[in-house]
Amino acid sequence: MPTSSAHKNKTPKMYAWQFKTSTGGLENNLYLPAAGVPKPKITEDQVLVEVYSAALNPADYKVPELGLVARGMIPSPSTPGQDFCGKVCETGRKAASYRVGDMVFGTHGGPFGHGSLGQYIVVSKEMLAPVPTGLKADHMAGVGVAGLTAYQSIQPHVKEGDKVFINGGSGGTGTFGIQIAKALGCHVTTSCSAANMELCKNLGADEVIDYKTMDLVETLKKKGQVFSLVVDNVGMPSNLYGLCHHFVVHHGHYTQVGADIGVASAFQHAGNMFLPGFLGGGRRKYQFLSLKPNHEQLAQIGKWIDEGKVKPVIDSTWEYDDAPRAFERLKTQRAKGKVIVHVKKNIIME
Structure with missing residues (x-):
């Protein structure tokens, strides 16, 4: 039929x-x-x-x-x-x-x-x-998104031996970020709640700050200008970028990854990008990360996972x-x- x-x-x-x-x-x-x-x-x-x-x-x-x-x-x-x-x-x-x-x-x-x-x-x-x-x-x-975001927020801005601060180490992007920074030979400081401190240490973080019990900005300022890179997966505290010159080296970089979606957040990031330092803006290079397609970078992360360097x-x-x-x-x-x-x-x- x-x-x-x-x-x-x-x-x-x-x-x-x-x-x-x-x-x-x-x-x-x-x-x-x-x-x-x-x-x-x-x-x-x-x-x-x-x-x-x-x-x-x-x-x-x-x-x-x-x-x-x-x-x-x-x-x-x-x-x-x-x-x-x-x-x-x-x-x-x-x-x-x-x-x-x-x-x-x-x-x-x-x-x-x-x-x-x-x-x-x-x-x-x-x-x-x-x-x-x-x-x-x-x-x-x-x-996909978390691994590639972590890679693109870190790899272009560091060399072996650099110190990196990752704000928010226990989420999807943060857990990849800690491990990728370590795979690239960096010293890693990260923030999270007390409940997630052990997780971040097990992933390789050299120092973990409990943001709920410690003033994050003041804790970082006490370290002096030592970080080559800040990766902000959280968007809080709101003054983290504005005061980062106290703990980021002169040629350092601040990469914004995570943030709330809304009008207030949009104004904050616009200020971070365009407000000059003498008017209260930040004094270090600022980037709001826009994820870019990259087969080679995905393959590199896959290789690290296969080698056990990233889990x-x-x-x-x-x-x-x-x-x-x-x-x-x-x-x-x-x-x-x-x-x-x-x-x-x-x-x-x-």
Whole structure:
């Protein structure tokens, strides 16, 4: 019997978490369409990946929860998630360096709305790297945004023997930052709460400051001008950059990574970038990091993980149906490392 035209033209489907609004919290608006969603198509420089594990990042919920601002940035409906580890299913003509069946990790890095909490994800070849043999999908899934951010915030600004201060060492980016700085031969001081001090020490931090019981700026000022780099994953205290000349060398650098999304935060960072020192601004080089696609840097992090120099830190793992609860965990801001969601169903995670 001949196949009907309607059947031949039927769009392939996949399963995916989606949302149409974030009012009341993204986690309260996620749903699984019973009929599935269209399977994405690739262009010549992209790769189609079947997602095994996905990792959540704060931006995955903070951007959708911007309200009216988010409407111009995110389509409706949308699938959240940026980071992943999975298997190559299809490659474009200009992405032939990847082979079907390869295990890869990376981050979507593109427009919000077509994320890693779907069965398949389309990714630029520059935002991927091969998974070293024997490493687990859960461990590699969280490398993308956090690992690449940590690398780009540190590596360009240091040399072996430099002292680095990382504000916020126990979160996703901070845990990678401590280890990457150590892999580059730096002395690392970091801040966290008392509950996370042991974690940061185990990751290699040479000194850990409990920001809840000590005045962070005053503690750093007492050390003198010793740090070549400050990486701020927190955005607080608000005067950290303005007073950093007391503890950062003259040619030093201040890289802003993490911060709240909002008007007050935007004004603070605008002031950091443009307000001159004689008007109360900072006196050291300031950069608000914008993540850039880089296959080679992802591959380097993968190599360090394979060598045992960097160990991905997993806070918790969640099955696919529990994705909303995974977001609830992330939003507590108490996660130590990455929050992972198993996306591929009915397999033993490796």
